[in-house]
Amino acid sequence: MSAFLVHLMRHGAPQTPGLLLGRTDAPSTPGGIAACLERARALPFDALIASDLCRAARAAEAIGEPRGLPVALDPRWRELDFGDWDGLAPEHVERPAMAAFWDDPDANPPPGGERWSALTARVDGALAAIPERNTLVVTHGGAIRAALACLFGFEQRHLWAFELPYAAVVSLRIWPGAGRTAQIAGLQA
Template sequence: MTSFALHLLRHGAPVLPGRLMGHTDGEPTAEGIAACAAQAADLGAAHLVSSDLLRARAAAEAIGTPILDPRWRELDFGAWDGLAPDRVDPDALAGFWADPDANPPPGGERWSELVARVSAALGALAPAPTLAVTHGGAIRAALHLLCGFEQHQLWALDLPYGVLVSLRVWPGARPTAQIMGLYP
Protein backbone atom coordinates (compact mmCIF):
# COMPACT_ATOMS: atom_id res chain seq x y z
CA MET A 1 0.00 0.00 0.00
CA THR A 2 1.13 3.53 -0.73
CA SER A 3 2.47 5.64 2.11
CA PHE A 4 1.15 9.08 3.04
CA ALA A 5 2.26 12.08 5.06
CA LEU A 6 0.71 12.57 8.48
CA HIS A 7 1.45 15.79 10.29
CA LEU A 8 0.66 15.94 14.01
CA LEU A 9 0.42 19.50 15.31
CA ARG A 10 0.12 20.17 19.02
CA HIS A 11 -2.24 23.01 19.80
CA GLY A 12 -0.76 26.40 20.67
CA ALA A 13 -0.29 27.74 24.17
CA PRO A 14 -3.44 27.87 26.27
CA VAL A 15 -4.34 30.90 28.37
CA LEU A 16 -3.48 28.81 31.46
CA PRO A 17 -0.28 26.91 30.52
CA GLY A 18 1.50 24.34 32.66
CA ARG A 19 -1.62 22.54 33.86
CA LEU A 20 -2.89 19.00 33.42
CA MET A 21 -5.51 20.22 30.95
CA GLY A 22 -6.78 16.83 29.79
CA HIS A 23 -10.41 17.22 28.77
CA THR A 24 -10.70 20.69 30.31
CA ASP A 25 -11.79 22.91 27.45
CA GLY A 26 -9.22 25.66 28.00
CA GLU A 27 -9.00 28.71 25.80
CA PRO A 28 -5.94 29.13 23.55
CA THR A 29 -3.96 32.34 23.22
CA ALA A 30 -4.08 34.33 19.98
CA GLU A 31 -0.31 33.86 19.72
CA GLY A 32 -0.71 30.10 20.11
CA ILE A 33 -3.29 29.98 17.31
CA ALA A 34 -1.05 32.08 15.05
CA ALA A 35 1.96 29.84 15.76
CA CYS A 36 -0.03 26.77 14.73
CA ALA A 37 -1.27 28.44 11.53
CA ALA A 38 2.33 29.33 10.66
CA GLN A 39 3.48 25.73 11.23
CA ALA A 40 0.78 24.44 8.88
CA ALA A 41 1.21 27.06 6.16
CA ASP A 42 3.10 24.98 3.58
CA LEU A 43 2.15 21.41 4.44
CA GLY A 44 -0.22 20.81 1.53
CA ALA A 45 -2.45 18.52 3.57
CA ALA A 46 -5.50 17.19 1.74
CA HIS A 47 -7.32 16.47 5.02
CA LEU A 48 -7.55 18.43 8.26
CA VAL A 49 -8.74 16.72 11.44
CA SER A 50 -8.76 18.08 14.95
CA SER A 51 -9.56 17.32 18.53
CA ASP A 52 -12.89 18.90 19.38
CA LEU A 53 -11.42 20.69 22.42
CA LEU A 54 -11.21 24.46 21.96
CA ARG A 55 -7.43 24.81 22.29
CA ALA A 56 -6.94 22.47 19.31
CA ARG A 57 -10.13 23.32 17.40
CA ALA A 58 -9.38 27.06 17.33
CA ALA A 59 -5.97 26.43 15.78
CA ALA A 60 -7.44 24.01 13.24
CA GLU A 61 -10.15 26.51 12.28
CA ALA A 62 -7.44 29.15 11.69
CA ILE A 63 -5.85 26.70 9.22
CA GLY A 64 -8.99 25.50 7.40
CA THR A 65 -12.23 23.62 7.93
CA PRO A 66 -11.42 20.66 10.17
CA ILE A 67 -13.26 17.44 10.77
CA LEU A 68 -13.65 17.37 14.56
CA ASP A 69 -12.87 14.02 16.13
CA PRO A 70 -12.93 13.57 19.93
CA ARG A 71 -10.64 10.54 19.59
CA TRP A 72 -7.79 13.06 19.12
CA ARG A 73 -8.41 14.55 22.61
CA GLU A 74 -5.79 14.66 25.34
CA LEU A 75 -5.66 12.00 28.05
CA ASP A 76 -8.50 12.51 30.53
CA PHE A 77 -6.87 13.51 33.82
CA GLY A 78 -10.11 12.98 35.78
CA ALA A 79 -9.95 14.66 39.21
CA TRP A 80 -6.63 16.26 38.25
CA ASP A 81 -8.02 17.88 35.09
CA GLY A 82 -7.21 21.58 34.98
CA LEU A 83 -4.87 21.48 37.99
CA ALA A 84 -1.26 22.62 38.12
CA PRO A 85 0.96 19.61 38.89
CA ASP A 86 1.96 21.09 42.27
CA ARG A 87 -1.72 20.84 43.32
CA VAL A 88 -1.71 17.04 42.87
CA ASP A 89 -0.46 14.58 45.50
CA PRO A 90 3.22 14.15 44.52
CA ASP A 91 3.27 10.40 45.19
CA ALA A 92 0.17 9.83 43.07
CA LEU A 93 1.56 11.97 40.27
CA ALA A 94 4.91 10.15 40.41
CA GLY A 95 3.05 6.84 40.21
CA PHE A 96 1.18 8.06 37.16
CA TRP A 97 4.36 9.20 35.35
CA ALA A 98 6.07 5.89 36.23
CA ASP A 99 3.17 3.72 35.02
CA PRO A 100 0.11 5.58 33.69
CA ASP A 101 -1.73 2.35 32.99
CA ALA A 102 -1.43 0.98 36.51
CA ASN A 103 -1.79 4.40 38.19
CA PRO A 104 -4.29 6.49 36.22
CA PRO A 105 -5.55 9.76 37.65
CA PRO A 106 -8.59 9.31 39.94
CA GLY A 107 -11.61 9.09 37.65
CA GLY A 108 -9.32 9.56 34.65
CA GLU A 109 -8.13 7.56 31.70
CA ARG A 110 -5.48 4.87 31.53
CA TRP A 111 -2.64 5.17 28.99
CA SER A 112 -3.99 2.07 27.20
CA GLU A 113 -7.40 3.77 26.79
CA LEU A 114 -5.76 6.81 25.19
CA VAL A 115 -3.77 4.51 22.90
CA ALA A 116 -6.96 2.66 21.87
CA ARG A 117 -8.71 5.96 21.07
CA VAL A 118 -5.82 7.26 19.00
CA SER A 119 -5.50 3.89 17.25
CA ALA A 120 -9.13 4.17 16.15
CA ALA A 121 -8.55 7.76 15.00
CA LEU A 122 -5.50 6.69 12.98
CA GLY A 123 -7.47 3.82 11.44
CA ALA A 124 -10.13 6.26 10.26
CA LEU A 125 -7.68 8.43 8.29
CA ALA A 126 -7.76 8.37 4.52
CA PRO A 127 -4.36 7.45 3.04
CA ALA A 128 -3.70 11.01 1.86
CA PRO A 129 -1.63 13.89 3.24
CA THR A 130 -3.29 14.73 6.56
CA LEU A 131 -2.84 17.30 9.31
CA ALA A 132 -4.17 16.41 12.76
CA VAL A 133 -4.32 19.24 15.31
CA THR A 134 -4.19 17.52 18.65
CA HIS A 135 -2.51 17.29 22.06
CA GLY A 136 0.79 16.11 23.51
CA GLY A 137 -0.62 12.86 24.89
CA ALA A 138 -2.33 11.95 21.63
CA ILE A 139 0.88 12.65 19.68
CA ARG A 140 2.79 10.38 22.06
CA ALA A 141 0.15 7.67 21.64
CA ALA A 142 0.43 7.95 17.83
CA LEU A 143 4.23 7.65 18.02
CA HIS A 144 3.83 4.59 20.24
CA LEU A 145 1.47 2.97 17.75
CA LEU A 146 3.20 3.93 14.52
CA CYS A 147 6.89 3.98 15.47
CA GLY A 148 7.00 1.48 18.32
CA PHE A 149 8.22 3.83 21.05
CA GLU A 150 7.63 2.48 24.53
CA GLN A 151 5.57 4.63 26.86
CA HIS A 152 8.53 5.47 29.14
CA GLN A 153 10.57 6.62 26.12
CA LEU A 154 7.81 9.00 25.07
CA TRP A 155 8.06 11.02 28.30
CA ALA A 156 11.60 11.91 27.18
CA LEU A 157 10.21 13.74 24.14
CA ASP A 158 9.70 17.47 24.62
CA LEU A 159 6.56 18.36 22.68
CA PRO A 160 6.08 22.08 23.28
CA TYR A 161 2.93 23.95 22.33
CA GLY A 162 2.78 24.38 18.55
CA VAL A 163 5.27 21.58 17.77
CA LEU A 164 4.81 19.80 14.44
CA VAL A 165 5.73 16.12 14.09
CA SER A 166 5.74 14.94 10.47
CA LEU A 167 5.52 11.24 9.68
CA ARG A 168 5.51 9.02 6.60
CA VAL A 169 2.84 6.38 7.32
CA TRP A 170 2.47 2.97 5.71
CA PRO A 171 -1.12 1.88 6.39
CA GLY A 172 -2.20 -1.69 6.84
CA ALA A 173 -3.32 -4.14 9.48
CA ARG A 174 -0.45 -2.86 11.64
CA PRO A 175 0.50 0.57 10.29
CA THR A 176 4.06 1.78 10.65
CA ALA A 177 5.71 5.15 10.23
CA GLN A 178 8.97 6.97 9.95
CA ILE A 179 9.53 10.39 11.50
CA MET A 180 10.32 12.87 8.72
CA GLY A 181 10.70 15.91 10.94
CA LEU A 182 10.08 17.52 14.29
CA TYR A 183 9.58 21.27 14.12
CA PRO A 184 9.36 23.21 17.39
Protein backbone atom coordinates in the same frame (compact mmCIF):
# COMPACT_ATOMS: atom_id res chain seq x y z
CA MET B 1 0.97 1.14 -2.13
CA SER B 2 1.89 4.76 -1.88
CA ALA B 3 2.82 6.44 1.40
CA PHE B 4 1.10 9.56 2.66
CA LEU B 5 2.05 12.13 5.29
CA VAL B 6 0.31 12.70 8.59
CA HIS B 7 1.37 15.81 10.46
CA LEU B 8 0.50 15.73 14.16
CA MET B 9 0.43 19.29 15.51
CA ARG B 10 0.10 20.14 19.18
CA HIS B 11 -2.37 22.97 19.76
CA GLY B 12 -1.13 26.47 20.61
CA ALA B 13 -0.43 27.72 24.12
CA PRO B 14 -3.55 27.77 26.31
CA GLN B 15 -4.53 30.85 28.26
CA THR B 16 -3.23 29.22 31.45
CA PRO B 17 -0.24 27.03 30.51
CA GLY B 18 1.24 24.45 32.85
CA LEU B 19 -2.05 22.88 33.96
CA LEU B 20 -3.15 19.28 33.50
CA LEU B 21 -5.67 20.04 30.76
CA GLY B 22 -7.32 16.86 29.62
CA ARG B 23 -11.06 17.17 29.09
CA THR B 24 -11.02 20.81 30.30
CA ASP B 25 -12.03 22.84 27.26
CA ALA B 26 -9.56 25.70 27.77
CA PRO B 27 -8.98 28.00 24.78
CA SER B 28 -5.62 28.87 23.28
CA THR B 29 -4.27 32.39 23.29
CA PRO B 30 -4.37 34.37 20.04
CA GLY B 31 -0.57 34.01 19.97
CA GLY B 32 -0.94 30.25 20.33
CA ILE B 33 -3.27 30.09 17.34
CA ALA B 34 -0.90 32.35 15.36
CA ALA B 35 2.00 29.98 16.15
CA CYS B 36 -0.02 27.06 14.76
CA LEU B 37 -0.88 29.04 11.63
CA GLU B 38 2.79 29.87 11.08
CA ARG B 39 3.88 26.27 11.63
CA ALA B 40 1.25 24.93 9.21
CA ARG B 41 2.15 27.36 6.42
CA ALA B 42 4.82 25.12 4.84
CA LEU B 43 3.15 21.75 5.53
CA PRO B 44 1.68 19.82 2.59
CA PHE B 45 -1.81 18.51 3.44
CA ASP B 46 -5.18 17.98 1.75
CA ALA B 47 -7.25 17.01 4.80
CA LEU B 48 -7.60 18.57 8.23
CA ILE B 49 -8.66 16.80 11.42
CA ALA B 50 -8.75 18.13 14.99
CA SER B 51 -9.65 17.21 18.50
CA ASP B 52 -13.06 18.63 19.32
CA LEU B 53 -11.63 20.59 22.28
CA CYS B 54 -11.48 24.30 21.42
CA ARG B 55 -7.71 24.70 21.93
CA ALA B 56 -7.18 22.33 19.00
CA ALA B 57 -10.36 22.96 17.00
CA ARG B 58 -9.97 26.77 16.82
CA ALA B 59 -6.37 26.46 15.59
CA ALA B 60 -7.46 23.94 12.94
CA GLU B 61 -10.28 26.23 11.78
CA ALA B 62 -7.82 29.14 11.46
CA ILE B 63 -5.44 26.92 9.47
CA GLY B 64 -8.16 25.53 7.21
CA GLU B 65 -9.95 28.78 6.37
CA PRO B 66 -7.38 30.31 3.96
CA ARG B 67 -6.95 26.91 2.26
CA GLY B 68 -10.67 26.33 1.93
CA LEU B 69 -10.37 23.10 3.93
CA PRO B 70 -13.12 21.99 6.31
CA VAL B 71 -12.10 20.60 9.69
CA ALA B 72 -13.26 17.13 10.68
CA LEU B 73 -13.60 17.14 14.48
CA ASP B 74 -12.76 13.81 16.09
CA PRO B 75 -12.98 13.38 19.89
CA ARG B 76 -10.63 10.39 19.70
CA TRP B 77 -7.82 12.95 19.29
CA ARG B 78 -8.54 14.48 22.74
CA GLU B 79 -5.92 14.66 25.47
CA LEU B 80 -5.76 12.05 28.22
CA ASP B 81 -8.60 12.62 30.69
CA PHE B 82 -6.93 13.64 33.96
CA GLY B 83 -10.08 12.99 36.00
CA ASP B 84 -9.94 14.64 39.44
CA TRP B 85 -6.64 16.29 38.48
CA ASP B 86 -8.05 17.93 35.37
CA GLY B 87 -7.38 21.66 35.39
CA LEU B 88 -4.88 21.47 38.26
CA ALA B 89 -1.24 22.47 38.24
CA PRO B 90 0.95 19.37 38.76
CA GLU B 91 2.31 20.82 42.01
CA HIS B 92 -1.25 20.75 43.42
CA VAL B 93 -1.37 16.97 43.05
CA GLU B 94 0.15 14.84 45.82
CA ARG B 95 3.76 14.26 44.83
CA PRO B 96 3.74 10.43 45.26
CA ALA B 97 0.56 10.10 43.16
CA MET B 98 1.98 12.33 40.41
CA ALA B 99 5.28 10.41 40.41
CA ALA B 100 3.45 7.08 40.19
CA PHE B 101 1.42 8.39 37.26
CA TRP B 102 4.51 9.56 35.35
CA ASP B 103 6.22 6.24 36.09
CA ASP B 104 3.32 4.10 34.86
CA PRO B 105 0.20 6.00 33.70
CA ASP B 106 -1.65 2.79 32.92
CA ALA B 107 -1.24 1.24 36.36
CA ASN B 108 -1.62 4.60 38.15
CA PRO B 109 -4.20 6.70 36.28
CA PRO B 110 -5.48 9.91 37.82
CA PRO B 111 -8.47 9.30 40.15
CA GLY B 112 -11.58 9.24 37.97
CA GLY B 113 -9.35 9.63 34.91
CA GLU B 114 -8.30 7.63 31.92
CA ARG B 115 -5.73 4.87 31.70
CA TRP B 116 -2.91 5.26 29.20
CA SER B 117 -4.10 2.10 27.42
CA ALA B 118 -7.52 3.68 26.85
CA LEU B 119 -5.87 6.75 25.29
CA THR B 120 -3.69 4.63 23.01
CA ALA B 121 -6.69 2.50 21.97
CA ARG B 122 -8.77 5.51 20.93
CA VAL B 123 -5.83 7.19 19.18
CA ASP B 124 -5.10 3.94 17.33
CA GLY B 125 -8.70 3.99 16.08
CA ALA B 126 -8.31 7.63 15.04
CA LEU B 127 -5.07 6.81 13.17
CA ALA B 128 -6.80 3.98 11.30
CA ALA B 129 -9.58 6.39 10.23
CA ILE B 130 -7.24 8.97 8.65
CA PRO B 131 -7.81 9.20 4.90
CA GLU B 132 -4.94 7.92 2.75
CA ARG B 133 -3.79 11.39 1.75
CA ASN B 134 -1.61 14.06 3.31
CA THR B 135 -3.38 15.12 6.49
CA LEU B 136 -2.82 17.59 9.31
CA VAL B 137 -4.17 16.59 12.73
CA VAL B 138 -4.32 19.33 15.37
CA THR B 139 -4.32 17.56 18.71
CA HIS B 140 -2.65 17.36 22.14
CA GLY B 141 0.70 16.28 23.52
CA GLY B 142 -0.63 13.08 25.07
CA ALA B 143 -2.42 12.06 21.88
CA ILE B 144 0.74 12.64 19.83
CA ARG B 145 2.72 10.46 22.24
CA ALA B 146 -0.02 7.81 22.07
CA ALA B 147 0.19 7.85 18.25
CA LEU B 148 3.95 7.28 18.46
CA ALA B 149 3.34 4.37 20.85
CA CYS B 150 0.77 2.85 18.47
CA LEU B 151 2.86 3.20 15.33
CA PHE B 152 6.34 2.50 16.68
CA GLY B 153 5.86 0.60 19.95
CA PHE B 154 7.65 3.22 22.07
CA GLU B 155 7.45 2.57 25.79
CA GLN B 156 6.27 5.27 28.20
CA ARG B 157 9.74 6.22 29.39
CA HIS B 158 10.78 6.79 25.77
CA LEU B 159 7.71 8.90 25.02
CA TRP B 160 8.34 11.30 27.90
CA ALA B 161 11.77 11.99 26.36
CA PHE B 162 10.10 13.75 23.39
CA GLU B 163 9.75 17.47 24.02
CA LEU B 164 6.53 18.61 22.38
CA PRO B 165 6.10 22.35 22.95
CA TYR B 166 2.92 24.10 21.90
CA ALA B 167 2.55 24.22 18.08
CA ALA B 168 5.16 21.45 17.63
CA VAL B 169 4.67 19.16 14.63
CA VAL B 170 5.65 15.52 14.28
CA SER B 171 5.43 14.46 10.62
CA LEU B 172 4.90 10.79 9.86
CA ARG B 173 5.09 8.91 6.58
CA ILE B 174 2.57 6.07 6.64
CA TRP B 175 2.22 3.17 4.24
CA PRO B 176 -1.38 1.91 4.31
CA GLY B 177 -2.57 -1.63 4.39
CA ALA B 178 -2.37 -4.57 6.70
CA GLY B 179 0.38 -4.14 9.24
CA ARG B 180 0.47 -0.36 8.69
CA THR B 181 4.08 0.76 8.62
CA ALA B 182 5.37 4.25 9.32
CA GLN B 183 8.47 6.34 9.77
CA ILE B 184 9.08 9.65 11.47
CA ALA B 185 9.60 12.07 8.60
CA GLY B 186 10.29 15.21 10.64
CA LEU B 187 9.95 17.08 13.91
CA GLN B 188 9.45 20.81 14.26
CA ALA B 189 9.57 21.86 17.88
